[in-house]
Amino acid sequence: MFDSKLLKLALVAGALAASTSVIxxxxxxxxxxxxxxxxxxxxxxxxxxxxxxxxxxxxxxxxxxxxxxxxxxxxxxxxxxxxxxxxxxxxxxxxxxxxxxxxxxxxxxxxxxxxxxxxxxxxxxxxxxxxxxxxxxxxxxxxxxxxxxxxxxxIDDYLLMTTFPVNSIDDLKGKKIGAPGPAVNWLGGTGAVGVAGNLTTYYNEIKTGVYDGVIVFATAALPGKLHEVAPYITKVGFGAQxxxxxxxxxxxxxxxxxxxxxxxxxxxxxxxxxxxxxxxxxxEAALKTLAEQGATITEVDDEFRQKWVAGMDNVAKTWAAQVDGEGKAGTEILKAYMDAIRAAGGKPARDWDQE
Known part of the structure:
Protein backbone atom coordinates (compact mmCIF):
# COMPACT_ATOMS: atom_id res chain seq x y z
CA MET A 1 0.00 0.00 0.00
CA PHE A 2 1.23 3.50 -0.90
CA ASP A 3 2.66 5.40 2.13
CA SER A 4 1.54 9.06 2.02
CA LYS A 5 3.92 9.98 4.85
CA LEU A 6 6.90 8.80 2.83
CA LEU A 7 5.68 10.82 -0.14
CA LYS A 8 5.41 13.96 2.00
CA LEU A 9 8.89 13.43 3.40
CA ALA A 10 10.28 12.97 -0.10
CA LEU A 11 8.60 16.15 -1.31
CA VAL A 12 9.93 18.15 1.64
CA ALA A 13 13.44 16.78 1.13
CA GLY A 14 13.28 17.66 -2.56
CA ALA A 15 12.10 21.18 -1.81
CA LEU A 16 14.88 21.68 0.72
CA ALA A 17 17.47 20.43 -1.74
CA ALA A 18 16.17 22.75 -4.42
CA SER A 19 16.15 25.77 -2.11
CA THR A 20 19.66 24.97 -0.91
CA SER A 21 20.93 24.88 -4.49
CA VAL A 22 19.43 28.30 -5.12
CA ILE A 23 20.88 29.78 -1.94
CA ILE A 155 40.64 60.88 -22.89
CA ASP A 156 39.94 64.59 -22.52
CA ASP A 157 41.52 67.03 -24.95
CA TYR A 158 45.26 66.41 -25.08
CA LEU A 159 47.62 69.22 -24.05
CA LEU A 160 51.28 70.02 -24.54
CA MET A 161 53.14 70.34 -21.23
CA THR A 162 56.70 71.60 -21.41
CA THR A 163 59.61 72.88 -19.35
CA PHE A 164 59.72 75.96 -21.60
CA PRO A 165 57.10 78.39 -22.97
CA VAL A 166 55.68 77.65 -26.43
CA ASN A 167 54.93 80.83 -28.35
CA SER A 168 55.43 79.41 -31.83
CA ILE A 169 55.95 76.05 -33.51
CA ASP A 170 59.61 76.98 -33.96
CA ASP A 171 60.02 76.76 -30.17
CA LEU A 172 59.63 72.99 -30.46
CA LYS A 173 62.57 72.40 -32.78
CA GLY A 174 64.99 69.87 -31.34
CA LYS A 175 62.96 69.38 -28.17
CA LYS A 176 62.30 65.86 -26.90
CA ILE A 177 58.60 65.36 -26.32
CA GLY A 178 57.14 62.21 -24.77
CA ALA A 179 53.83 60.98 -26.16
CA PRO A 180 51.65 57.87 -25.86
CA GLY A 181 51.96 55.37 -28.71
CA PRO A 182 50.69 56.75 -32.03
CA ALA A 183 50.41 60.29 -30.61
CA VAL A 184 54.12 60.61 -31.41
CA ASN A 185 52.92 61.20 -34.99
CA TRP A 186 51.24 64.45 -33.95
CA LEU A 187 54.67 66.05 -33.69
CA GLY A 188 55.39 65.55 -37.38
CA GLY A 189 56.41 68.79 -39.05
CA THR A 190 57.14 70.63 -35.81
CA GLY A 191 60.84 69.80 -35.58
CA ALA A 192 60.34 68.19 -32.17
CA VAL A 193 61.72 64.72 -31.44
CA GLY A 194 58.86 62.44 -30.43
CA VAL A 195 59.57 59.73 -27.87
CA ALA A 196 57.07 57.00 -26.97
CA GLY A 197 56.19 57.05 -23.27
CA ASN A 198 53.37 56.68 -20.76
CA LEU A 199 51.98 58.30 -17.65
CA THR A 200 53.83 56.09 -15.19
CA THR A 201 57.23 57.44 -16.28
CA TYR A 202 56.55 61.00 -17.47
CA TYR A 203 57.33 62.79 -14.19
CA ASN A 204 60.78 61.28 -13.70
CA GLU A 205 61.67 61.48 -17.38
CA ILE A 206 60.95 65.22 -17.42
CA LYS A 207 62.64 65.79 -14.06
CA THR A 208 65.82 64.06 -15.20
CA GLY A 209 65.88 65.82 -18.57
CA VAL A 210 65.07 62.83 -20.74
CA TYR A 211 62.03 64.75 -22.02
CA ASP A 212 61.58 68.48 -22.49
CA GLY A 213 57.85 67.99 -22.36
CA VAL A 214 54.98 65.58 -22.93
CA ILE A 215 51.66 65.31 -24.72
CA VAL A 216 49.16 64.57 -21.97
CA PHE A 217 45.66 65.43 -20.74
CA ALA A 218 44.61 67.54 -17.79
CA THR A 219 42.87 64.87 -15.75
CA ALA A 220 46.04 62.78 -15.71
CA ALA A 221 48.49 65.67 -15.51
CA LEU A 222 47.05 66.82 -12.19
CA PRO A 223 47.24 63.54 -10.21
CA GLY A 224 50.57 62.85 -11.89
CA LYS A 225 51.82 66.27 -10.65
CA LEU A 226 53.39 66.91 -14.03
CA HIS A 227 53.04 70.68 -13.60
CA GLU A 228 55.76 70.48 -10.95
CA VAL A 229 58.30 69.58 -13.63
CA ALA A 230 56.61 70.92 -16.79
CA PRO A 231 54.78 74.09 -15.73
CA TYR A 232 53.96 75.42 -19.23
CA ILE A 233 50.66 74.08 -20.53
CA THR A 234 49.70 74.80 -24.14
CA LYS A 235 46.17 74.01 -25.33
CA VAL A 236 46.80 73.03 -28.94
CA GLY A 237 43.48 71.29 -29.60
CA PHE A 238 44.80 67.81 -30.34
CA GLY A 239 41.36 66.51 -29.42
CA ALA A 240 39.73 63.87 -27.25
CA GLN A 241 40.71 60.27 -27.89
CA GLU A 284 37.78 71.79 -16.35
CA ALA A 285 38.36 71.43 -12.62
CA ALA A 286 41.78 69.93 -13.31
CA LEU A 287 42.83 72.84 -15.51
CA LYS A 288 41.66 75.29 -12.86
CA THR A 289 43.63 73.50 -10.15
CA LEU A 290 46.74 73.26 -12.32
CA ALA A 291 46.62 77.04 -12.80
CA GLU A 292 46.07 77.62 -9.09
CA GLN A 293 49.09 75.46 -8.35
CA GLY A 294 51.40 77.50 -10.54
CA ALA A 295 51.02 76.20 -14.09
CA THR A 296 51.02 78.74 -16.91
CA ILE A 297 48.18 77.88 -19.32
CA THR A 298 47.91 79.33 -22.81
CA GLU A 299 45.74 78.43 -25.79
CA VAL A 300 46.97 78.74 -29.37
CA ASP A 301 44.94 80.71 -31.90
CA ASP A 302 43.43 79.26 -35.08
CA GLU A 303 46.39 80.36 -37.20
CA PHE A 304 48.83 78.47 -34.95
CA ARG A 305 46.59 75.40 -34.92
CA GLN A 306 46.03 75.37 -38.67
CA LYS A 307 49.77 75.77 -39.29
CA TRP A 308 50.44 72.77 -37.06
CA VAL A 309 47.73 70.67 -38.74
CA ALA A 310 48.81 71.62 -42.26
CA GLY A 311 52.43 70.80 -41.50
CA MET A 312 51.64 67.19 -40.64
CA ASP A 313 51.75 64.33 -43.09
CA ASN A 314 48.37 62.65 -43.56
CA VAL A 315 49.08 60.08 -40.86
CA ALA A 316 45.50 58.80 -41.08
CA LYS A 317 45.80 57.82 -44.74
CA THR A 318 49.19 56.23 -44.14
CA TRP A 319 47.81 54.30 -41.17
CA ALA A 320 44.72 53.16 -43.09
CA ALA A 321 46.79 51.92 -46.03
CA GLN A 322 49.10 50.01 -43.70
CA VAL A 323 46.18 48.40 -41.89
CA ASP A 324 44.51 47.56 -45.21
CA GLY A 325 47.74 45.81 -46.18
CA GLU A 326 47.43 43.65 -43.06
CA GLY A 327 44.03 42.45 -44.24
CA LYS A 328 42.04 44.70 -41.90
CA ALA A 329 39.51 47.40 -42.72
CA GLY A 330 41.62 50.49 -42.14
CA THR A 331 40.20 52.70 -44.89
CA GLU A 332 36.65 51.55 -44.13
CA ILE A 333 36.93 52.34 -40.42
CA LEU A 334 38.66 55.67 -41.05
CA LYS A 335 35.78 56.79 -43.27
CA ALA A 336 33.12 55.42 -40.92
CA TYR A 337 34.69 57.23 -37.96
CA MET A 338 35.09 60.57 -39.73
CA ASP A 339 31.59 60.36 -41.24
CA ALA A 340 30.09 59.67 -37.81
CA ILE A 341 31.93 62.60 -36.23
CA ARG A 342 30.80 65.00 -38.97
CA ALA A 343 27.22 63.68 -38.91
CA ALA A 344 27.07 64.40 -35.17
CA GLY A 345 28.14 68.01 -35.70
CA GLY A 346 31.88 67.64 -35.20
CA LYS A 347 34.07 70.03 -37.19
CA PRO A 348 37.47 68.44 -37.85
CA ALA A 349 40.34 70.85 -38.47
CA ARG A 350 41.37 68.50 -41.26
CA ASP A 351 39.30 65.93 -43.15
CA TRP A 352 41.88 63.19 -43.03
CA ASP A 353 39.78 60.71 -45.02
CA GLN A 354 38.95 63.02 -47.92
CA GLU A 355 42.42 63.99 -49.14
Missing amino acids: RAETIDATIVAGHPPVFRWVKHASQTFIPTVNKALEGSGHEIKWDEQYGGSLSKVGDELEATEEGLAQIGVISSVFDPAKLSLQNVSYYTPFVSSDVALVSNTINDLHFSNPNMRVTWEENGLEYLGAPSA YAGSLAANKEWFDEQPEEVQKALRAGGEAFRDAYIADLDAAS
Whole structure:
Protein backbone atom coordinates (compact mmCIF):
# COMPACT_ATOMS: atom_id res chain seq x y z
CA MET A 1 0.00 0.00 0.00
CA PHE A 2 1.23 3.50 -0.90
CA ASP A 3 2.66 5.40 2.13
CA SER A 4 1.54 9.06 2.02
CA LYS A 5 3.92 9.98 4.85
CA LEU A 6 6.90 8.80 2.83
CA LEU A 7 5.68 10.82 -0.14
CA LYS A 8 5.41 13.96 2.00
CA LEU A 9 8.89 13.43 3.40
CA ALA A 10 10.28 12.97 -0.10
CA LEU A 11 8.60 16.15 -1.31
CA VAL A 12 9.93 18.15 1.64
CA ALA A 13 13.44 16.78 1.13
CA GLY A 14 13.28 17.66 -2.56
CA ALA A 15 12.10 21.18 -1.81
CA LEU A 16 14.88 21.68 0.72
CA ALA A 17 17.47 20.43 -1.74
CA ALA A 18 16.17 22.75 -4.42
CA SER A 19 16.15 25.77 -2.11
CA THR A 20 19.66 24.97 -0.91
CA SER A 21 20.93 24.88 -4.49
CA VAL A 22 19.43 28.30 -5.12
CA ILE A 23 20.88 29.78 -1.94
CA ARG A 24 24.34 28.32 -2.53
CA ALA A 25 25.43 30.44 -5.49
CA GLU A 26 28.14 29.22 -7.83
CA THR A 27 31.30 31.20 -7.14
CA ILE A 28 33.37 32.19 -10.16
CA ASP A 29 36.94 33.36 -9.63
CA ALA A 30 37.95 36.33 -11.79
CA THR A 31 41.11 38.42 -11.78
CA ILE A 32 40.93 41.90 -13.27
CA VAL A 33 44.20 43.55 -14.26
CA ALA A 34 45.45 47.06 -15.03
CA GLY A 35 48.97 48.38 -15.38
CA HIS A 36 47.96 51.84 -14.18
CA PRO A 37 47.09 52.44 -10.52
CA PRO A 38 43.52 53.34 -9.38
CA VAL A 39 44.39 57.04 -9.24
CA PHE A 40 43.62 57.02 -12.95
CA ARG A 41 39.95 57.20 -13.91
CA TRP A 42 39.75 54.11 -16.13
CA VAL A 43 41.07 51.94 -13.31
CA LYS A 44 39.01 53.67 -10.63
CA HIS A 45 35.77 52.98 -12.49
CA ALA A 46 36.75 49.39 -13.16
CA SER A 47 36.81 48.96 -9.39
CA GLN A 48 34.10 51.40 -8.28
CA THR A 49 31.57 51.08 -11.13
CA PHE A 50 32.12 47.98 -13.26
CA ILE A 51 32.56 45.43 -10.47
CA PRO A 52 29.66 46.64 -8.26
CA THR A 53 27.36 46.73 -11.30
CA VAL A 54 28.26 43.17 -12.26
CA ASN A 55 27.74 42.02 -8.68
CA LYS A 56 24.34 43.73 -8.51
CA ALA A 57 23.24 42.22 -11.82
CA LEU A 58 24.11 38.73 -10.57
CA GLU A 59 22.07 38.96 -7.38
CA GLY A 60 19.55 36.11 -7.30
CA SER A 61 20.99 34.51 -10.43
CA GLY A 62 22.69 31.62 -8.64
CA HIS A 63 26.10 32.97 -9.66
CA GLU A 64 28.57 35.28 -7.99
CA ILE A 65 32.05 36.45 -8.86
CA LYS A 66 34.94 36.48 -6.41
CA TRP A 67 37.14 39.31 -7.66
CA ASP A 68 40.91 39.60 -7.45
CA GLU A 69 41.87 43.16 -8.39
CA GLN A 70 45.42 43.52 -9.62
CA TYR A 71 46.27 47.14 -10.44
CA GLY A 72 49.31 49.37 -10.65
CA GLY A 73 51.66 46.85 -12.22
CA SER A 74 51.17 44.17 -9.57
CA LEU A 75 50.42 41.57 -12.26
CA SER A 76 50.99 43.39 -15.52
CA LYS A 77 52.74 46.61 -16.45
CA VAL A 78 51.18 49.26 -18.68
CA GLY A 79 50.77 47.96 -22.22
CA ASP A 80 50.92 44.28 -21.25
CA GLU A 81 47.33 43.94 -20.01
CA LEU A 82 46.21 42.49 -23.34
CA GLU A 83 48.74 39.67 -23.18
CA ALA A 84 47.99 38.98 -19.51
CA THR A 85 44.29 38.62 -20.30
CA GLU A 86 44.82 36.69 -23.52
CA GLU A 87 47.06 34.19 -21.74
CA GLY A 88 44.58 33.71 -18.90
CA LEU A 89 46.68 35.29 -16.15
CA ALA A 90 43.65 37.55 -15.75
CA GLN A 91 40.08 36.98 -16.85
CA ILE A 92 39.37 40.66 -17.47
CA GLY A 93 41.76 43.39 -18.49
CA VAL A 94 41.63 47.16 -18.45
CA ILE A 95 43.13 47.27 -21.93
CA SER A 96 44.87 50.43 -23.13
CA SER A 97 44.55 50.03 -26.88
CA VAL A 98 46.73 53.10 -27.37
CA PHE A 99 49.68 50.98 -26.20
CA ASP A 100 48.79 48.12 -28.55
CA PRO A 101 48.56 49.91 -31.92
CA ALA A 102 49.66 46.79 -33.79
CA LYS A 103 47.34 44.27 -32.18
CA LEU A 104 44.40 46.67 -31.80
CA SER A 105 45.01 48.69 -34.92
CA LEU A 106 41.41 49.68 -35.72
CA GLN A 107 40.80 50.78 -32.13
CA ASN A 108 43.49 53.43 -32.61
CA VAL A 109 41.70 55.28 -35.42
CA SER A 110 41.16 58.40 -33.29
CA TYR A 111 44.86 58.61 -32.44
CA TYR A 112 45.64 58.77 -36.16
CA THR A 113 43.06 61.52 -36.67
CA PRO A 114 44.07 64.33 -34.31
CA PHE A 115 42.44 67.77 -34.30
CA VAL A 116 39.02 66.21 -35.04
CA SER A 117 36.95 66.81 -31.90
CA SER A 118 37.50 67.79 -28.28
CA ASP A 119 34.07 66.37 -27.34
CA VAL A 120 34.90 63.39 -25.14
CA ALA A 121 31.41 61.89 -25.24
CA LEU A 122 31.23 62.18 -29.03
CA VAL A 123 34.57 60.43 -29.58
CA SER A 124 33.87 57.76 -26.95
CA ASN A 125 30.36 56.94 -28.15
CA THR A 126 31.39 56.95 -31.80
CA ILE A 127 34.09 54.34 -31.24
CA ASN A 128 31.86 52.28 -28.97
CA ASP A 129 29.02 52.34 -31.54
CA LEU A 130 31.41 51.28 -34.29
CA HIS A 131 32.18 48.14 -32.29
CA PHE A 132 28.55 47.10 -32.52
CA SER A 133 27.76 48.35 -36.03
CA ASN A 134 30.91 47.10 -37.74
CA PRO A 135 32.08 43.54 -36.98
CA ASN A 136 35.59 44.40 -38.14
CA MET A 137 36.08 46.31 -34.91
CA ARG A 138 35.32 43.25 -32.78
CA VAL A 139 37.46 40.95 -34.91
CA THR A 140 40.64 42.69 -33.77
CA TRP A 141 39.79 41.82 -30.16
CA GLU A 142 38.84 38.26 -31.02
CA GLU A 143 42.09 37.71 -32.93
CA ASN A 144 43.83 38.34 -29.62
CA GLY A 145 41.61 35.94 -27.69
CA LEU A 146 39.52 38.71 -26.15
CA GLU A 147 35.84 39.59 -25.85
CA TYR A 148 34.98 43.30 -26.04
CA LEU A 149 32.90 44.34 -23.02
CA GLY A 150 32.33 47.99 -23.90
CA ALA A 151 33.40 50.36 -21.12
CA PRO A 152 35.19 52.78 -23.47
CA SER A 153 37.73 54.94 -21.69
CA ALA A 154 38.06 58.21 -23.56
CA ILE A 155 40.64 60.88 -22.89
CA ASP A 156 39.94 64.59 -22.52
CA ASP A 157 41.52 67.03 -24.95
CA TYR A 158 45.26 66.41 -25.08
CA LEU A 159 47.62 69.22 -24.05
CA LEU A 160 51.28 70.02 -24.54
CA MET A 161 53.14 70.34 -21.23
CA THR A 162 56.70 71.60 -21.41
CA THR A 163 59.61 72.88 -19.35
CA PHE A 164 59.72 75.96 -21.60
CA PRO A 165 57.10 78.39 -22.97
CA VAL A 166 55.68 77.65 -26.43
CA ASN A 167 54.93 80.83 -28.35
CA SER A 168 55.43 79.41 -31.83
CA ILE A 169 55.95 76.05 -33.51
CA ASP A 170 59.61 76.98 -33.96
CA ASP A 171 60.02 76.76 -30.17
CA LEU A 172 59.63 72.99 -30.46
CA LYS A 173 62.57 72.40 -32.78
CA GLY A 174 64.99 69.87 -31.34
CA LYS A 175 62.96 69.38 -28.17
CA LYS A 176 62.30 65.86 -26.90
CA ILE A 177 58.60 65.36 -26.32
CA GLY A 178 57.14 62.21 -24.77
CA ALA A 179 53.83 60.98 -26.16
CA PRO A 180 51.65 57.87 -25.86
CA GLY A 181 51.96 55.37 -28.71
CA PRO A 182 50.69 56.75 -32.03
CA ALA A 183 50.41 60.29 -30.61
CA VAL A 184 54.12 60.61 -31.41
CA ASN A 185 52.92 61.20 -34.99
CA TRP A 186 51.24 64.45 -33.95
CA LEU A 187 54.67 66.05 -33.69
CA GLY A 188 55.39 65.55 -37.38
CA GLY A 189 56.41 68.79 -39.05
CA THR A 190 57.14 70.63 -35.81
CA GLY A 191 60.84 69.80 -35.58
CA ALA A 192 60.34 68.19 -32.17
CA VAL A 193 61.72 64.72 -31.44
CA GLY A 194 58.86 62.44 -30.43
CA VAL A 195 59.57 59.73 -27.87
CA ALA A 196 57.07 57.00 -26.97
CA GLY A 197 56.19 57.05 -23.27
CA ASN A 198 53.37 56.68 -20.76
CA LEU A 199 51.98 58.30 -17.65
CA THR A 200 53.83 56.09 -15.19
CA THR A 201 57.23 57.44 -16.28
CA TYR A 202 56.55 61.00 -17.47
CA TYR A 203 57.33 62.79 -14.19
CA ASN A 204 60.78 61.28 -13.70
CA GLU A 205 61.67 61.48 -17.38
CA ILE A 206 60.95 65.22 -17.42
CA LYS A 207 62.64 65.79 -14.06
CA THR A 208 65.82 64.06 -15.20
CA GLY A 209 65.88 65.82 -18.57
CA VAL A 210 65.07 62.83 -20.74
CA TYR A 211 62.03 64.75 -22.02
CA ASP A 212 61.58 68.48 -22.49
CA GLY A 213 57.85 67.99 -22.36
CA VAL A 214 54.98 65.58 -22.93
CA ILE A 215 51.66 65.31 -24.72
CA VAL A 216 49.16 64.57 -21.97
CA PHE A 217 45.66 65.43 -20.74
CA ALA A 218 44.61 67.54 -17.79
CA THR A 219 42.87 64.87 -15.75
CA ALA A 220 46.04 62.78 -15.71
CA ALA A 221 48.49 65.67 -15.51
CA LEU A 222 47.05 66.82 -12.19
CA PRO A 223 47.24 63.54 -10.21
CA GLY A 224 50.57 62.85 -11.89
CA LYS A 225 51.82 66.27 -10.65
CA LEU A 226 53.39 66.91 -14.03
CA HIS A 227 53.04 70.68 -13.60
CA GLU A 228 55.76 70.48 -10.95
CA VAL A 229 58.30 69.58 -13.63
CA ALA A 230 56.61 70.92 -16.79
CA PRO A 231 54.78 74.09 -15.73
CA TYR A 232 53.96 75.42 -19.23
CA ILE A 233 50.66 74.08 -20.53
CA THR A 234 49.70 74.80 -24.14
CA LYS A 235 46.17 74.01 -25.33
CA VAL A 236 46.80 73.03 -28.94
CA GLY A 237 43.48 71.29 -29.60
CA PHE A 238 44.80 67.81 -30.34
CA GLY A 239 41.36 66.51 -29.42
CA ALA A 240 39.73 63.87 -27.25
CA GLN A 241 40.71 60.27 -27.89
CA TYR A 242 39.48 56.72 -27.40
CA ALA A 243 42.19 54.95 -25.41
CA GLY A 244 40.84 51.52 -24.50
CA SER A 245 38.13 49.35 -23.00
CA LEU A 246 37.50 46.43 -20.72
CA ALA A 247 37.86 43.05 -22.37
CA ALA A 248 37.56 39.49 -21.13
CA ASN A 249 39.55 36.40 -21.98
CA LYS A 250 37.28 35.05 -24.73
CA GLU A 251 37.62 31.38 -23.84
CA TRP A 252 36.71 32.16 -20.23
CA PHE A 253 33.87 34.46 -21.27
CA ASP A 254 32.37 31.88 -23.64
CA GLU A 255 32.33 29.31 -20.83
CA GLN A 256 30.26 31.54 -18.56
CA PRO A 257 26.48 31.18 -18.14
CA GLU A 258 24.35 33.67 -20.06
CA GLU A 259 23.50 35.52 -16.83
CA VAL A 260 27.17 36.17 -16.16
CA GLN A 261 27.83 37.33 -19.72
CA LYS A 262 24.91 39.75 -19.53
CA ALA A 263 26.11 41.04 -16.16
CA LEU A 264 29.59 41.72 -17.54
CA ARG A 265 28.11 43.68 -20.46
CA ALA A 266 25.87 45.61 -18.07
CA GLY A 267 28.98 46.50 -16.11
CA GLY A 268 30.56 47.81 -19.30
CA GLU A 269 27.56 50.06 -19.99
CA ALA A 270 27.57 51.42 -16.45
CA PHE A 271 31.31 52.08 -16.71
CA ARG A 272 30.80 54.07 -19.93
CA ASP A 273 28.13 56.34 -18.45
CA ALA A 274 29.85 56.91 -15.11
CA TYR A 275 33.24 57.46 -16.71
CA ILE A 276 32.04 60.16 -19.11
CA ALA A 277 30.07 61.98 -16.42
CA ASP A 278 33.08 61.88 -14.12
CA LEU A 279 35.48 63.02 -16.84
CA ASP A 280 33.33 65.94 -17.96
CA ALA A 281 33.21 67.27 -14.42
CA ALA A 282 36.89 66.70 -13.79
CA SER A 283 38.59 68.11 -16.89
CA GLU A 284 37.78 71.79 -16.35
CA ALA A 285 38.36 71.43 -12.62
CA ALA A 286 41.78 69.93 -13.31
CA LEU A 287 42.83 72.84 -15.51
CA LYS A 288 41.66 75.29 -12.86
CA THR A 289 43.63 73.50 -10.15
CA LEU A 290 46.74 73.26 -12.32
CA ALA A 291 46.62 77.04 -12.80
CA GLU A 292 46.07 77.62 -9.09
CA GLN A 293 49.09 75.46 -8.35
CA GLY A 294 51.40 77.50 -10.54
CA ALA A 295 51.02 76.20 -14.09
CA THR A 296 51.02 78.74 -16.91
CA ILE A 297 48.18 77.88 -19.32
CA THR A 298 47.91 79.33 -22.81
CA GLU A 299 45.74 78.43 -25.79
CA VAL A 300 46.97 78.74 -29.37
CA ASP A 301 44.94 80.71 -31.90
CA ASP A 302 43.43 79.26 -35.08
CA GLU A 303 46.39 80.36 -37.20
CA PHE A 304 48.83 78.47 -34.95
CA ARG A 305 46.59 75.40 -34.92
CA GLN A 306 46.03 75.37 -38.67
CA LYS A 307 49.77 75.77 -39.29
CA TRP A 308 50.44 72.77 -37.06
CA VAL A 309 47.73 70.67 -38.74
CA ALA A 310 48.81 71.62 -42.26
CA GLY A 311 52.43 70.80 -41.50
CA MET A 312 51.64 67.19 -40.64
CA ASP A 313 51.75 64.33 -43.09
CA ASN A 314 48.37 62.65 -43.56
CA VAL A 315 49.08 60.08 -40.86
CA ALA A 316 45.50 58.80 -41.08
CA LYS A 317 45.80 57.82 -44.74
CA THR A 318 49.19 56.23 -44.14
CA TRP A 319 47.81 54.30 -41.17
CA ALA A 320 44.72 53.16 -43.09
CA ALA A 321 46.79 51.92 -46.03
CA GLN A 322 49.10 50.01 -43.70
CA VAL A 323 46.18 48.40 -41.89
CA ASP A 324 44.51 47.56 -45.21
CA GLY A 325 47.74 45.81 -46.18
CA GLU A 326 47.43 43.65 -43.06
CA GLY A 327 44.03 42.45 -44.24
CA LYS A 328 42.04 44.70 -41.90
CA ALA A 329 39.51 47.40 -42.72
CA GLY A 330 41.62 50.49 -42.14
CA THR A 331 40.20 52.70 -44.89
CA GLU A 332 36.65 51.55 -44.13
CA ILE A 333 36.93 52.34 -40.42
CA LEU A 334 38.66 55.67 -41.05
CA LYS A 335 35.78 56.79 -43.27
CA ALA A 336 33.12 55.42 -40.92
CA TYR A 337 34.69 57.23 -37.96
CA MET A 338 35.09 60.57 -39.73
CA ASP A 339 31.59 60.36 -41.24
CA ALA A 340 30.09 59.67 -37.81
CA ILE A 341 31.93 62.60 -36.23
CA ARG A 342 30.80 65.00 -38.97
CA ALA A 343 27.22 63.68 -38.91
CA ALA A 344 27.07 64.40 -35.17
CA GLY A 345 28.14 68.01 -35.70
CA GLY A 346 31.88 67.64 -35.20
CA LYS A 347 34.07 70.03 -37.19
CA PRO A 348 37.47 68.44 -37.85
CA ALA A 349 40.34 70.85 -38.47
CA ARG A 350 41.37 68.50 -41.26
CA ASP A 351 39.30 65.93 -43.15
CA TRP A 352 41.88 63.19 -43.03
CA ASP A 353 39.78 60.71 -45.02
CA GLN A 354 38.95 63.02 -47.92
CA GLU A 355 42.42 63.99 -49.14
